[in-house]
Amino acid sequence: MIVIAVAFIAAPSRRFKGQVKSVVVPLAVFIVAVSLGLYQKIGMPGAPSAATTASAAASGAEVPGVDEMVEALAARLGENPEDLAGWKMLGRSYVELREYPKAIAAYEKAVELESSQNAETLVELGEVLLMSDQSALGGRAARIFESAIAISPNYPKGLFYAGMAAAERGDTDLAADRWEALLATSPPANIEQIIRTRVAEWRGGAPAVMPAQPGTVVSANVSVAASAAGSISPTATVFLIARDPSQPRPPIAAVRRQAGELPATIAIGDSDAMIPGRVPSGFTELEIIARISTSGQPIAQPGDWFGQAIVSPGGSAEIDIVIDRQVQ
Numbered sequence: 493m494i495v496i497a498v499a500f501i502a503a504p505s506r507r508f509k510g511q512v513k514s515v516v517v518p519l520a521v522f523i524v525a526v527s528l529g530l531y532q533k534i535g536m537p538g539a540p541s542a543a544t545t546a547s548a549a550a551s552g553a554e555v556p557g558v559d560e561m562v563e564a565l566a567a568r569l570g571e572n573p574e575d576l577a578g579w580k581m582l583g584r585s586y587v588e589l590r591e592y593p594k595a596i597a598a599y600e601k602a603v604e605l606e607s608s609q610n611a612e613t614l615v616e617l618g619e620v621l622l623m624s625d626q627s628a629l630g631g632r633a634a635r636i637f638e639s640a641i642a643i644s645p646n647y648p649k650g651l652f653y654a655g656m657a658a659a660e661r662g663d664t665d666l667a668a669d670r671w672e673a674l675l676a677t678s679p680p681a682n683i684e685q686i687i688r689t690r691v692a693e694w695r696g697g698a699p700a701v702m703p704a705q706p707g708t709v710v711s712a713n714v715s716v717a718a719s720a721a722g723s724i725s726p727t728a729t730v731f732l733i734a735r736d737p738s739q740p741r742p743p744i745a746a747v748r749r750q751a752g753e754l755p756a757t758i759a760i761g762d763s764d765a766m767i768p769g770r771v772p773s774g775f776t777e778l779e780i781i782a783r784i785s786t787s788g789q790p791i792a793q794p795g796d797w798f799g800q801a802i803v804s805p806g807g808s809a810e811i812d813i814v815i816d817r818q819v820q
Contacts, residue, residue, distance in 0.1 A: 562589065569601075576605045580613065583620065592624035611644035618653060629653075629660045641670070648677045664694035686748055693727075708759040709772040709805045710734065714782045715755035717816035720797045726752030729785045734760050734772050737779040737802060745772050751784050754815075758782075778803050782813045792819050 562585045569578050579602040586595035599617040606613055618636040621628040628634075634657035640650040655670035668691045675687055712732060716724060728751040735743045745764040749756065760780070762771040772778060781800040787793040799815040 558589070562586065566594075573601070574605065576602055579605065580616075583616065587620055587623070592620055595620045596624065608639065609643060611640040611647045611650055614640040614643070615647070615649045615653060622653075629657055633657070634660070646673065646677060648674055648679065651677070659694065668694040689748055708761040709809065710760050710778060710780055710803055711810045712758050712760065712780055712782065712801075713755070713810065713812045714758055714799075715812075715814050716751070716784070716797070717799075717814050720784075720815055720818075724751050724784055724786060724797060726750065730754065731781075731783045731785065732758050732760055733781045733783070734764075734778050735781070736775055737777055740779070742766060744770060744775065744778070773805060776804060778805055780811060780813060782815055784815055794819055 562582070565578065565582050565585065569575055569582060572578070579598050583595045583598035583602060586592070586598060596617065599613065599620055602613050603610070603617055608614065614636050618628075618633040618640070621633040621636070633653075637650060637654040637657050640647060641654045644650060651670045651674040655667045655674065658664070658670060659667035671687050671691050671694075675684060675691075679687065714730070714732065730749040730751055730753070732747045732749070733743050734745040735741075743766055745760055745762075745766060747758060747760055747764050749758060760772065762773050765771045779800060779802055781798060783792065783796055783798040785793070786795050786797065792798075796819040797815045798817055798819065799813045801811045801813050803809045803811045
């Protein structure tokens, strides 16, 4: 659920595309390589060990690249199509490589081997369908999430996505029911705030505005420029994000509001931290970003509006942020 929260408060990424790519690509390669290394050790006893691979690299011998390793796994699965763990590993590997059609096919094979009776695998398949095509939330992915919660009614990720799917087709009562059931699974505090706010909106009440908590680190006076105001819905989501300017990912803290509340002073403090122990007050400099999601998607999309400022926390700092730029 922490991963979902990070997705919900992702800042405008296209401005930092080069920086993100320089970090994400090596990380993806590392994850896939480690995952495949573990699978070779556990699932394929005859495969070369990680130590052998490292020794070969040190001696200058040619070491297979990540693509070759993934395709080697795919070839082995062609010879051993009943290897359920292998198909799941292959699906995850293709996701890391962003080869979504191949990932879908691998997960479909895993689902087939489990006779469509494993909620976790079904949800993973649904997630990949959404990565490949966001419109799938109104089609096949939605049906898969429904199947998942029919099997495991209290599975948190199943409830999360099934609630989103219900809201997508306009059934906000059912969406609220499912996210209220998600609340009963005791999600982390920051995610709980997001869920409660959306449930209140779906129930037709006033948005659940979170009051400023003791220990406020930054108070941001957030307003919308006249050039942006005409194209922003009052119900659009506003994310206020604190992050380390030298290491933007993951965000340090975040809070959520609605565009109709602006202009407003929004407090962000240690109680809004995304990761325990990594709190805003522990940094000498913070980048504060206010983003309006015009698309309704948790990830920044072209057309979203944002503003940002750098602040040095000291006591309770106060800054002004004008939302006047668009994600390109």
